[in-house]
Structure formats: C-alpha cells, structure tokens
Amino acid sequence: MASLRVRQILLEVLAFDQPDRTAHGATVWTRLCASAVSAVPITGAGVALMTARGHGGTLASTDGPAAVLEDLQQTLGEGPCLNAFHERRPVLLPDLTEETARWPGFVPGALAAGVAAVFAFPLQIGAIRLGVLDLYRDTPGPLEALQLKEALDYAAAASSILLDLQHATSPGDLHPDLVDAADDHREIHQATGIVTVQASVGLDEALLLLRARAYADGRPLRELAADVVAHRVTFHPEDEHDE
Amino acid sequence: MSREQRLAEVFVELADTLVDDFDVIDLMHTLCERSVELLPADAAGLILADHRGILQVMASTTTEARVLELFALQNDEGPCLDCYSIGQPVVNVGPDEAKQRWPRFHAALTELGFRRTHALPLRLRGQVVGVLNLFCREPATLRPTEVKLAQALCDIATVGLLQERAVRQGQLLAEQLQSALNSRIVLEQAKGILSERAGVTVDEAFTLMRAYARRNQRPLATVAAAVIDGTVEAELLNHGQN
Numbered sequence: 444m445a446s447l448r449v450r451q452i453l454l455e456v457l458a459f460d461q462p463d464r465t466a467h468g469a470t471v472w473t474r475l476c477a478s479a480v481s482a483v484p485i486t487g488a489g490v491a492l493m494t495a496r497g498h499g500g501t502l503a504s505t506d507g508p509a510a511v512l513e514d515l516q517q518t519l520g521e522g523p524c525l526n527a528f529h530e531r532r533p534v535l536l537p538d539l540t541e542e543t544a545r546w547p548g549f550v551p552g553a554l555a556a557g558v559a560a561v562f563a564f565p566l567q568i569g570a571i572r573l574g575v576l577d578l579y580r581d582t583p584g585p586l587e588a589l590q591l592k593e594a595l596d597y598a599a600a601a602s603s604i605l606l607d608l609q610h611a612t613s614p615g616d617l618h619p620d621l622v623d624a625a626d627d628h629r630e631i632h633q634a635t636g637i638v639t640v641q642a643s644v645g646l647d648e649a650l651l652l653l654r655a656r657a658y659a660d661g662r663p664l665r666e667l668a669a670d671v672v673a674h675r676v677t678f679h680p681e682d683e684h685d686e
Numbered sequence: 687m688s689r690e691q692r693l694a695e696v697f698v699e700l701a702d703t704l705v706d707d708f709d710v711i712d713l714m715h716t717l718c719e720r721s722v723e724l725l726p727a728d729a730a731g732l733i734l735a736d737h738r739g740i741l742q743v744m745a746s747t748t749t750e751a752r753v754l755e756l757f758a759l760q761n762d763e764g765p766c767l768d769c770y771s772i773g774q775p776v777v778n779v780g781p782d783e784a785k786q787r788w789p790r791f792h793a794a795l796t797e798l799g800f801r802r803t804h805a806l807p808l809r810l811r812g813q814v815v816g817v818l819n820l821f822c823r824e825p826a827t828l829r830p831t832e833v834k835l836a837q838a839l840c841d842i843a844t845v846g847l848l849q850e851r852a853v854r855q856g857q858l859l860a861e862q863l864q865s866a867l868n869s870r871i872v873l874e875q876a877k878g879i880l881s882e883r884a885g886v887t888v889d890e891a892f893t894l895m896r897a898y899a900r901r902n903q904r905p906l907a908t909v910a911a912a913v914i915d916g917t918v919e920a921e922l923l924n925h926g927q928n
Binding site for chain 1: 862888911
C-alpha cells in the first residue's frame with residue numbers, strides 16, 4: 444500500500460526542487476540522516492551498506508557519536524546494525540546499559556561516545572537486502588508507536604533509494620516517481636519473483652525492471668504486477684524487440 | 687474421535703510447533719486450518735497490522751483471489767477493521783446490522799456466498815497486533831464456548847509471534863512484527879520464482895513449498911529462502927507430489 448509519508452520523505456531527500464542539490468558536499472544520504480533526526484526524537488543517524496560478509500561501508504552519518512558508532516561497528520564487526528541485517532528485523536535498544544553482555548566490545552564504546560539508546564532498521568524488501576539505518580539517542584527510552592512508524596517510513600524510503608542506486612549511474616538519475624517502492628501488495632512481490640526467472644536477473648533488478656516498466660507505461664505498479672502474475676505481460680529478454 | 691479428543695490433539699500439535707526452530711507463518715496457516723475445522727466456519731484468514739496500521743493477510747485457508755480481496759477490502763470497512771480498532775471480538779453480527787455497518791463489505795461477502803463473518807483480536811497486554819477473520823456459508827452463531835476457543839487460537843498466534851526467537855526485553859513485539867511482515871514478502875517472492883521455474887500457479891507454488899517444508903521438517907521461511915537462492919530445485923519440490 445503506497446504511503447504518502449514515504450513519498451514525502453523521498454521528495455524531501457531527493458531534493459528535486461533545489462537547483463544545486465549537491466552543494467556543500469550534501470548527498471541524498473546526508474539529507475536523509477538530517478531529515479530523520481528532525482522528524483524522530485533522536486540525536487543522530489547513519490546509513491550503512493551491508494553485504495553477506497558484514498559491514499560494507501558507511502554511506503553517511505550525522506556528526507558526533509553517530510559517526511563514531513558506525514566506525515565502531517565496522518571495526519569491531521559487532522553491533523546492533525549487524526544483528527539487524529543478519530536477523531532481518533529491527534533491533535530496538537531503548538537502554539544500551541542493559542546490552543553489554545550481547546555486544547561486549549560495541550556497548551562500552553557506544554556508551555563512552557555518549558549514546559544511550561540505539562534503534563537499527565534493516566533496509567530490505569523481502570529477500571532483497573541492502574543495508575541498515577541506525578538511529579541513536581543520547582538519553583534512554585523507547586520509541587513510542589508513532590515515532591516507530593516514522594522511523595520505519597524512513598527505513599522504507601532509504602530501502603527504496605538504495606535499491607535504485609544499485610543500478611542507476613548517479614543519484615541524479617533518480618526520480619521520485621520511480622523510487623516509490625512503498626506499495627506492498629503481494630502481487631508485486633510475486634511478480635518480482637517471476638521476472639527474476641524470466642529475465643535471468645536478481646530479485647533487486649527484477650523489481651527495478653517492474654518499476655521502470657510501470658513508470659514508462661504510466662500505470663500503477665500493482666496493476667502491471669497482476670498482469671505479470673497472470674502471464675499477460677512477460678519479461679523474457681526477446682520481448683524487448685516486440686515492443 | 688470425539689470433539690474433545692480432537693481438540694486435545696490440535697492443542698498438542700500447536701504446542702509442539704511452539705518449540706524452537708518453528709516457522710511463524712506456517713503456524714499461522716495451521717491455525718487458520720484448525721479454526722475452520724473446529725469452528726462453524728468455511729474460510730479463515732490471519733491478519734497482522736503493519737506499522738502503518740494496514741491489515742496484511744499473513745495466512746489463509748484459501749488462495750482464491752476474490753476471498754483475499756475480502757480481507758483487503760476491510761482496510762476501509764468491515765469486522766476486521768472494527769475488531770482491530772476496539773481490540774474486542776466482533777462476532778455474531780446479524781445480516782441487517784452488518785449491511786448497515788459495512789455496506790460495501792457486506793455486499794462483497796454476500797456475493798461470494800458467505801452469510802456470516804467473525805473477527806477476533808490478536809492481543810498482547812492491551813496492544814492489538816492483528817485479527818483472525820472467519821467466513822461462514824451458513825448463518826451460524828458462535829456459542830460462547832466457541833468464541834473462547836477462537837480466542838485461544840488467536841492467543842496461540844500471538845504467543846507464536848513472540849516466541850519465534852529467544853525472548854528478550856525491549857521492544858520485542860515491534861521487532862517480531864516487522865520480521866514476520868518481511869518473511870511474508872520473502873514468501874511471495876519465492877512463490878513467484880518457483881511458479882515460473884516449475885510452470886505452476888503462484889498458489890500451487892505455495893502448496894509445493896509448504897508440503898516440502900513439512901516432509902523435510904524444515905521451516906517454511908528456510909525453504910522459501912532456498913528457493914530464492916536456488917539451493918532447492920523446482921524438481922525437488924515437485925518430487926513426492928506426483
């Protein structure tokens with residue numbers, strides 16, 4: 444189901460209305476982190492790429508403890524963001540002092556940097572696994588329901604951008620109409636699996652192909668997906684010549 | 687077998703599935719199947735609300751698209767939405783009242799030949815996380831003991847949701863919900879891949895994966911992941927089916 448809020452976040456961080464959106468070294472990721480900090484009651488945020496082997500590098504983080512924490516997790520090879528990625532679920536830690544046993548290396552370092560609570564969200568769409576969004580706070584306490592919803596919408600927006608950046612040549616190629624992956628109907632995920640086999644590509648590329656086709660045809664993704672499931676539309680490589 | 691014996695058997699089966707290394711989505715499918723077996727109902731669906739409050743079907747006894755649409759429709763109106771909002775069972779609503787409360791839902795329900803519907807909440811300490819929705823072809827009334835039984839099945843689903851991993855303090859329920867919702871997406875992606883490889887419908891693909899998971903005593907999520915990364919061949923899943 445498409446979410447207005449995710450779209451709003453995408454529009455803001457992709458900054459299409461700004462003439463010089465790369466001024467002062469700003470990237471889509473620094474804007475996403477800054478935007479998350481202003482929308483959710485947290486003090487810092489970071490986005491990291493993840494691979495099956497572990498931390499794949501920090502894309503951006505806000506100044507201060509957030510940067511320290513990304514470095515800590517990358518260096519130590521342990522921490523909530525790695526668990527969030529491997530367990531494919533958010534890791535919500537309202538009080539870091541209770542977590543020393545779980546991450547004996549990470550927790551003391553994080554506490555020393557002045558972090559009291561960590562909320563890590565996997566950036567994923569089913570089996571498509573991309574990275575992690577880490578949110579930090581300097582005071583302990585849980586995220587309330589609405590704050591959690593907001594954080595999850597930031598994670599959905601980040602997943603969407605990260606998916607597109609895997610194949611787009613530069614962030615400038617991104618268009619908000621193309622990156623709106625918040626639609627969550629089962630047929631979209633089934634169609635992604637079908638296109639994976641038809642076009643001999645990965646799940647991530649299959650979803651991008653579907654989104655690109657829906658955008659080019661000016662129709663809702665869900666509608667195209669239903670056609671793929673019903674085999675009214677196929678993505679066999681030879682089809683390209685027919686259309 | 688008496689009803690009591692069968693009931694005992696079902697609860698033993700469900701308790702058995704709650705030991706380590708079980709699959710929450712498979713448990714939800716089992717709960718749906720047992721609820722239509724033990725209660726006067728013809729179709730059942732287990733629904734979880736995502737973080738936006740959108741009701742997502744996690745498991746159901748039917749894959750018929752028109753019935754699945756009945757669940758989706760209830761994001762606008764219907765007993766599921768009411769049950770989720772108030773956190774109380776919405777059962778035994780008569781046809782006149784149903785027509786008045788949910789005109790669009792009622793029309794779709796009637797068109798499919800269902801004459802009664804019930805919704806029971808999945809609750810944990812005041813928080814509602816989902817709904818068990820039952821559709822009945824006969825205008826049957828759920829007796830108080832049957833409402834209790836349906837609620838017990840819901841409670842098992844909630845416990846299952848929490849028990850999927852080692853219980854920790856913290857915001858566990860939110861973590862589990864997100865995990866279950868993403869597992870559902872993995873399952874849909876795997877259905878698509880398998881259907882295309884094996885030349886079957888997505889619904890048949892699901893049946894194949896579930897049967898394979900059962901035969902080999904592997905969690906459904908593991909089988910779905912293996913289909914996606916190609917470590918389980920389509921032929922292997924078909925084997926034993928013929």
